[in-house]
Amino acid sequence: MKFIIIGAGEVGISLAERLQDGDHDVSIIEKVETKLVNFPAHLDVQTVVGDGCNPSILKNAGIDSADYIVSVTDNDAVNIATCQIAKFLNPKAKRISRLRTIDLKNSDIADSDIRNLFDLVINPDQAGASHIAKLYKARGAKNLIYCADKRLAIIGLTIKEDSAVAGKKLSTIREENTKTPLILLSLIRDGKVIIPRGTDKVKEGDLAYVISYPQNKKDIFTLAGHTLEKSKTAIVWGGTSIGDSIAKEIAKTGSNVKLILPEELATHEKLDELNNILVLVGAGTDKNLLIEENIGEIDAFVAATTYEEDNILASLLAKNLGAKQTFALVHKRSYLPIIKDIGVDITFSAQEAAASEIFQFIHSDTVNAEFSLKDCDANCYEVPVEKNEKLVDKKIKDLNLPSGIIIAGIINDTEIKLPTGDDILNTDDRILIFVSKKSAIKLKTTLNIDLEFLEH
Numbered sequence: 001m002k003f004i005i006i007g008a009g010e011v012g013i014s015l016a017e018r019l020q021d022g023d024h025d026v027s028i029i030e031k032v033e034t035k036l037v038n039f040p041a042h043l044d045v046q047t048v049v050g051d052g053c054n055p056s057i058l059k060n061a062g063i064d065s066a067d068y069i070v071s072v073t074d075n076d077a078v079n080i081a082t083c084q085i086a087k088f089l090n091p092k093a094k095r096i097s098r099l100r101t102i103d104l105k106n107s108d109i110a111d112s113d114i115r116n117l118f119d120l121v122i123n124p125d126q127a128g129a130s131h132i133a134k135l136y137k138a139r140g141a142k143n144l145i146y147c148a149d150k151r152l153a154i155i156g157l158t159i160k161e162d163s164a165v166a167g168k169k170l171s172t173i174r175e176e177n178t179k180t181p182l183i184l185l186s187l188i189r190d191g192k193v194i195i196p197r198g199t200d201k202v203k204e205g206d207l208a209y210v211i212s213y214p215q216n217k218k219d220i221f222t223l224a225g226h227t228l229e230k231s232k233t234a235i236v237w238g239g240t241s242i243g244d245s246i247a248k249e250i251a252k253t254g255s256n257v258k259l260i261l262p263e264e265l266a267t268h269e270k271l272d273e274l275n276n277i278l279v280l281v282g283a284g285t286d287k288n289l290l291i292e293e294n295i296g297e298i299d300a301f302v303a304a305t306t307y308e309e310d311n312i313l314a315s316l317l318a319k320n321l322g323a324k325q326t327f328a329l330v331h332k333r334s335y336l337p338i339i340k341d342i343g344v345d346i347t348f349s350a351q352e353a354a355a356s357e358i359f360q361f362i363h364s365d366t367v368n369a370e371f372s373l374k375d376c377d378a379n380c381y382e383v384p385v386e387k388n389e390k391l392v393d394k395k396i397k398d399l400n401l402p403s404g405i406i407i408a409g410i411i412n413d414t415e416i417k418l419p420t421g422d423d424i425l426n427t428d429d430r431i432l433i434f435v436s437k438k439s440a441i442k443l444k445t446t447l448n449i450d451l452e453f454l455e456h
Contacts, residue, residue: 128350160225237284296322397421404439
């Protein structure tokens with residue numbers, strides 16, 4: 001498919017990376033030429049310097065043959081205008097817009113008019129807040145993704161020393177835990193991704209990605225040496241729109257939430273907007289403030305200011321003072337390997353969350369769902385079996401799947417199951433496939449699935 005992305009910021013680059021893995025034709029339009037000069041060298045995409053609202057620039061980028069126009073600049077008005085102009089130039093192309101500050105929900109604006117202009121509107125702050133709220137409710141999880149209409153859950157957990165599975169082979173874990181069906185998708189050990197086989201051992205300190213049924217979450221946590229407890233308290237250091245959004249999302253869970261703001265932002269209007277959230281004036285790096293607010297008894301501390309370094313420092317301080325889990329808003333990818341080693345529990349990026357939602361939407365027409373597992377350098381695809389001769393009426397164990405490709409679920413109208421090697425695939429089934437990026441090229445020869453199956 002042909003994609004035109006307007007805006008070479010974090011959202012645009014993250015989306016371009018994911019699309020490149022699918023061997024799509026991608027063009028990026030960016031008004032600020034210096035952003036393209038410093039463009040990531042590993043991205044093999046067309047770059048066009050100019051204004052995405054300019055029809056001639058869109059023409060140069062290939063809008064006539066584009067399947068998607070994705071406008072994700074930092075300017076909401078530009079994104080709206082770009083989608084409108086793109087509609088004039090290529091009505092068939094789907095249009096996705098990032099809107100952060102402009103809210104189109106208005107009694108004078110019909111929903112049908114909005115749907116006529118945009119196929120998807122994405123708010124990075126809301127996407128990031130929803131992701132954090134999900135992890136907040138599953139304290140201890142490094143990642144949590146629901147798939148197959150939320151009937152399966154992929155959980156990332158660090159294996160603790162007292163874990164029941166530490167030091168055991170994968171085959172032994174399966175034999176000993178027949179009442180807790182699961183499939184181990186990958187292990188991350190010392191920064192390296194391992195796609196485990198039956199003879200591989202799980203070790204203390206591994207980050208394990210497991211797929212199971214949502215109702216088995218508690219048992220999965222127990223196997224990894226964790227206790228799944230309901231979080232009830234949180235302190236958010238904000239002063240940003242995403243900080244406000246995170247505090248509101250966590251408050252929806254019924255939790256006691258405190259939001260730290262600088263004095264100039266703690267206005268009466270802000271207090272009214274935040275409703276049942278207690279506002280504290282100060283900074284998340286103020287040790288005395290955190291101690292006064294009993295940080296040692298807090299379930300989650302979230303640092304979501306505009307300054308990444310401050311977010312990291314505040315999260316480390318909160319962790320050292322006893323906060324059970326810490327989150328830091330970090331966009332610079334160069335920081336991520338360091339942060340994991342120094343003690344921040346979870347880093348997050350609103351832009352990454354937005355890119356994930358856009359990515360899933362893009363592939364929703366021909367793939368039921370697609371999820372990126374960046375830690376594992378892998379994706380999960382939910383794909384119909386239909387008339388694929390390499391799949392229909394075949395036992396999974398007879399597919400001779402190479403390392404890096406795992407059939408992690410079988411879904412149809414009547415049931416969903418974690419498969420065994422003896423399960424037979426039928427035409428009305430959909431399969432959830434875990435695919436490491438290194439093995440994606442093997443999909444075509446092994447299962448007759450090409451990443452270009454996403455073509456319309």
